[in-house]
Amino acid sequence: MDEFAIIRRLTEGRQTPAFQKERGIVTGIGDDAAVANLTSGCQLVMTCDTMTEEIHFKKITMRDTDIGYKAMAAAVSDIAAMGAIPRYALISLSFPKGTVLDKIESIYKGLYECADRFKVVIAGGDTTSAVQGITVAVTIIGEVERGKALLRSVAKPGDVLFATGFLGLSAAGLQYLLDRGIPSGEWDEHSVTEAHSALVRAHCRPDPQIEAGQLLQRSGICHALNDVSDGLASEAWEIAEASGVGIDLIEERIPVAGELLVYAQQRELDALDFILYGGEDYQLVGTMREEHAAAMQAKFREAGLALHIIGYVQTQPRGVRLVQSGGKVVSLEKKGYNHF
Amino acid sequence: MDEFAIIRRLTEGRQTPAFQKERGIVTGIGDDAAVANLTSGCQLVMTCDTMTEEIHFKKITMRDTDIGYKAMAAAVSDIAAMGAIPRYALISLSFPKGTVLDKIESIYKGLYECADRFKVVIAGGDTTSAVQGITVAVTIIGEVERGKALLRSVAKPGDVLFATGFLGLSAAGLQYLLDRGIPSGEWDEHSVTEAHSALVRAHCRPDPQIEAGQLLQRSGICHALNDVSDGLASEAWEIAEASGVGIDLIEERIPVAGELLVYAQQRELDALDFILYGGEDYQLVGTMREEHAAAMQAKFREAGLALHIIGYVQTQPRGVRLVQSGGKVVSLEKKGYNHF
Structure with missing residues (x-):
């Protein structure tokens, strides 16, 4: 269970x-x-x-x-x-x-x-x-x-799915630290190689998106909203289930941080696995009508924030699917970290 | 520390x-x-x-x-x-x-x-x-x-100290259960002898005094208020220190529950020790001007609640003292349960 x-x-x-x-x-x-x-x-x-x-x-x-x-x-x-x-x-x-x-x-x-x-x-x-x-x-x-809280249950078919930043870095940072195995009391920021510092920072010093959440809330056009604590697949599933819709993630639109890409290549792992099934990124994922996306992205840019459109909300509540770069569509499991 | x-x-x-x-x-x-x-x-x-x-x-x-x-x-x-x-x-x-x-x-x-x-x-x-x-x-x-919360820092010299019920039962109940040593999953209320059920109940099912707190707050005449989580001596000390006053407890006015008295006698212990240095009773202790005490006690009686006057607030901030039945005055330590 x-x-x-x-x-x-x-x-x-x-x-x-x-x-x-x-x-x-x-x-x-x-x-x-x-x-x-x-x-x-x-x-x-x-x-x-x-x-x-x-x-x-x-x-x-x-x-x-x-x-x-x-x-x-x-x-x-x-x-x-x-x-x-x-x-x-x-x-x-x-x-x-x-x-x-x-x-x-x-x-x-x-x-x-x-x-x-x-x-x-x-x-x-x-x-x-x-x-x-x-x-x-x-x-x-x-x-x-009053009445302005952004819930995960209001995604609507035709909405786009967005994310406020790179995902998967925290899980990669965790794996890097576990493999490295040095007691953390003995290292400081400088002892982590530059290539890995973004991963370690993402794991140890996550960046909750209050400003992005405020922008979205004040705009009045954000539908569902969730934070990524258990990986993108799991969070998308939560929105899909709570809203009674399906969600398609578009692989080629999911941004991959350079540091994650390099790390995954070094370890011969798939960066997408960290993004979909890692966790503790504390970015926001949510939905809004497609016609609002461009204006909202401009607002985010103005504020020095990122807003990536990474998927679509579908009428059919068939869970979360990944539209791969080749066009193949695969269903995604709702895994993510399970404590029990 | x-x-x-x-x-x-x-x-x-x-x-x-x-x-x-x-x-x-x-x-x-x-x-x-x-x-x-x-x-x-x-x-x-x-x-x-x-x-x-x-x-x-x-x-x-x-x-x-x-x-x-x-x-x-x-x-x-x-x-x-x-x-x-x-x-x-x-x-x-x-x-x-x-x-x-x-x-x-x-x-x-x-x-x-x-x-x-x-x-x-x-x-x-x-x-x-x-x-x-x-x-x-x-x-x-x-x-x-707004502005009506009852703090522990407003006891005033000349106030009486009150308690909303019997103290020391929880600590006695704990000791009874520890001495008995039967896994609690295997007993029910009925397996505890009647003489000890009040002690066990006080320890396992404490009775927070919301109604008493409300009566005191709405009356507008309650000064300091505290709940007894660490024993009477410790709580009185907290009020005394926060208010910059001294508190004298009058031994003969501190009510002792019959069940506690019997238990203490059986074990050849002092019931007063449980009252002063036990904890987790979750009764309220507080202060009010002496002239308000009788009317407040009547109000409590009407509501089926108890209000015992058990001490006095003194001008001199010399901590908490116990005026023993013989008239002797002894200083009380601020002990109580210390986690560390």
Whole structure:
């Protein structure tokens, strides 16, 4: 059973939509974040992301500050994917009694680095001991103009699918770091060869797309929106399923970063595998009507941001397909990282 | 270094009060929950509580549903201690891949039992794997009328100190369960002797005092307020320090539950030790002017709730003292459970 199935099994039918609506919930479990009415004018946007030692990070992949930075970034990214603005964060941090405090401080330093960047107030939390392993859970409360949150369930046939940047770099960075096997406390940015630094940075210091999310939300023409935490195939599947549509990805329109291409060639791997089935890129993918695409791309360029049109939304809900460069169409599985 | 010192070291000076105020924070780190302006009329109240396996719960102390119930209850209690109303919860749950799903479902069942009781919507969360041990972190977002949150920093000399119920039962229940040593999955309420059921219930199914918190908040006459998560001595110390006052506890006015008295006598222990230095009772302690006490007690009685006057706030900030039944005055240490 995968993560989504477990969550469904745990939560489905426990609290009726009516119960939730009465208490102001507009979007509950099942999207990137929950949306709730608190007062007129604005809606709360709430999300939570957890990172555990040896699963999400280990000594050879991430420095301590990276752990904090990325935990915050992952939660911020969920807020970006709603077209919302992150405001407050609560941190749940547990670690074994013997943990060196420097390590915990470094994690917090990373949390604050990311929080400061997005002007998020760390407003509270809970620090407690654990028998084994560090766990960091970040909850973010954000806000969005009433009714303006961007959900994954509103892709419409005829829409184009877009992505806000290169994908697959984080997964390649992870593989590079694992193969390299040097404790991360002992390296700094300079010890990573230039050819790999973009991959490592993508894995350790992801760049949540709040600005892009805001541009999309304010434009009023964005339909579905999702952030890429589990690979493009998985995220496209989520949009397709939630919206009751199909999505075709056009291989030759998917941008491939030079660093990823070089790395994949060196390792005799397929760059597209990293893009489709890697994860933790924290770019945004979404849909809008085709006639709006050019103007939106111009707006993004003006803001120094990228917007790539990489696919189409189809009426038939036959999942996600890849239209290969040769014209062949193949169905894509919804894999991506499965915790269980 | 204790938990508070670590949190201070991690957070102090990282974000200035001005930075936080600009972003709407009215009360940040350092109280039971954080308060923030989002819109006119209401303020957000946010808190987070974490429970980890073997530290907060183990097979012989809590059933799986209890774990969830108590994790939610602890967070709800922080909201009660602000005089606020809990609205939304986000759950971060991590557990080893091999964990039987029934166990996780039972934890969630407990989370929902408590959430339903207080009409809290579980609005999201993150479920992920861990190498060892279950960790449950509950974040609650609540609301309170603007400016009406009850802080721990406003106790005034001449105030009386009150408690909303019996204390020490949870710690006694924990000790009873540890001594008994029967895996909790194998017992039910009926297998606990009647004499101990109140203790076990206090430990496994604590009763956050939302209704009492609301009564106190709406009355407009409550000064400081705190919930008892770390024992009466520790909580009184928190109020004393935050308010810059001293607090005298009057031994003969501290109510002792019959079940606790019997248990302590059987074990040849001092019931007062459980009250002062136990924890996780989740009653409220607070202060108000002495002349308001009788009317407030009447209001509580009317609502079927208890309000015990158990001490006095003194001008001299000489910490927390116990006025013993014989008239002797002893200083109390600020001990309580320390994670580190």
